Every structure is written in structure tokens, then in C-alpha cells.
Amino acid sequence: MTNKKADYFLLFSNCVVVRGAKRSTIYDLQFERYKNIPNLLADVLGHSVDLPIKSIKLIYNDEYSAGIDSYLNLLAEERFGTFYHSIVNFIKLPLDWKYPGELTNCVIEVEGKPKFDLRKVFKELDDLNCHSVQFWFLKKVKSVDIESLLEPLSNSRIRNVELVIPYNNYFSRQFIESFSEKHPRVRRIVFTECYKKLVKFDIVQVIIESTKMETIELTRKFNNSPSAFRVSLGMFTESQEHNTFFNKKISIDRNGLIKNFPTMTKSFGHINEISFSDAINNSEFKKFWSLKKDNIVGCKNCEFRFMCSGQFAHPSANISELIECQYDPLQLKWN
């Protein structure tokens, strides 16, 4: 039952409603979880910032009063909000996003021995305050080759490394455990072409995909699925004004060409001939950084748009029209 003595209900300030075409979602930016809700409840929560529950019910001529009570009780039980006697002095969560550096993440395609100097790459990333690197191994590799790629990282400030790598039989439980102890910067390993079940590991997150290591398929699958959704204050605030896939990202493709993303055709020069700084100072390079989901035709009505970094690395200039996503926010269905 609704708390009889309390006149108001408010979501906690870390819980924010994002409206979609057919339903809405509450993003809990502190506890990094989400809950889908009907749009009618989103409207009720919108009114709740300045109206008592009684007045909100009257807006609907008391038609939904029992439903409103039961939903508000549920949200209180699940710790998304609570009942109050008064709602003066509540402040909204500031949604500014700032990052003290030029880049946040770098994707490096690896096919055989890299055709560029990785020490130079990591040094430049350090200088630009980039904290994350993702290696995509296009072919199966020996463990010694992974080690030699990671070795130059030992003196860098890069703190987050992800490996996307075709599964090989030597990736036993013991191997992964000792590898992740030795390389604590490696926070996530995605095994592709893997049909085995692997146990959970304490230090590193391991994800298994049966997908073949074909770049386009990979990007679509990894970025546009609920398992890739990330509810966080950083992601939410960044996505208000930026495209969280492209923003502050740089890539080096298998041939050493600097791009926004390896699958894109536009290159900004070879890493042996041009610095990252010069590449990102090219105005074309930042073209998609501000392409927020609210401006992408297929995404602007999606309730997941501030937790999804689904990407659109399509060579077409009409990028805001293109969407390579299996989710249909109008049907609420994954195709």
C-alpha cells in the first residue's frame, strides 16, 4: 500500500527515466541497472516532480489510481524511489560530461605481426590521456604473440585492455587465470568462434561468442545486444551530447591506417607517417563524435539509447539514417 502519510513520490536522483516510443526505461546510474516501465508510468513520474500523488491521480480522473499505487509501491520496494511528505530542496542530477583528454579508447586490429611500432602508439595514447585499448585479433594467435603485444603496455598509463580473439585450445582455465594475474590491465576477453562453456573468472570478464571473426558481423553483434548495454553515469552523461561509439575513439586497421573505426573506408593516414594528434585535428575525423542517438533516425525513439553504444561504422555519408540494429523500438522486439 502507498504510504498514507506521504503525499509525494520521487525517484532517487540517480534514477532517470528515458522515454521510448512504446515504453520507457528507468536508468539507475548509481547501481548500474535498469527497469522497463510503461509510458503511462513515465508520465506519472514526470508529474511527480511537482505534484502530490493525489493530484496526479486526478489528471487521469482516478481511472488508474490502483495501478499508480501499485507501481509506486513496487518502485519503492525495488529502491528506485520513495515517498516523501514534501519535495522542496530536491536537486536534479547534473548531466554535464567532461573528459580531461583527447581520446578515451583505441581499437587496434592485429593480423600477424603489426606493421607499426606499438611503443610509439602507446606513447601517443598516453600523451592524449587515452585509458582503454581494444585489440582485435583477426586470426588465431599463439600466446607468446599476445604477450609480446602487451609487453610495451607495462610502462603506459593505459589501464583498461580488452582482447577480442578467436578461441584456441590453449585457453584453458589455468591459462586464463595465470594470464589475467600477470596482466591485470586486461579486463575483458571476448573469445570468438568458441563453442565451449567457460567458468566465471574473478579478475577478468570472459565472454564467449560463436561468431566468426569477421569484422562487420562482430561489431553488429557485440554492440547491439542487451549484453553490451551499459548503464552508468559516464555513459549516460556522455551520450546526452555525443555518439558513445565514435566519441574520442581512434583506430588502427590491420594495415596501420588510422581511422574512426577499422571497418570504415576513410583513412587519415598511416600511423608510421602521421601522429594521432594530427589525425584528430582533421575536422573530418570528429564528424561523428557529436552524432548523438537523439539524432539517429532508428534510435531516437529507443528507450535504450543512453545505455547502448551500438555503432554505425558504415562508409555512407548518410550515417544518421543508417542503423544496423536488431532491436525494433516500435515493436519492442529483437529480430
Ligand code: SF4
Ligand atoms: S535502436 Fe539504436 S539505441 Fe536502440 S538498441 Fe538499437 S542501436 Fe541501440
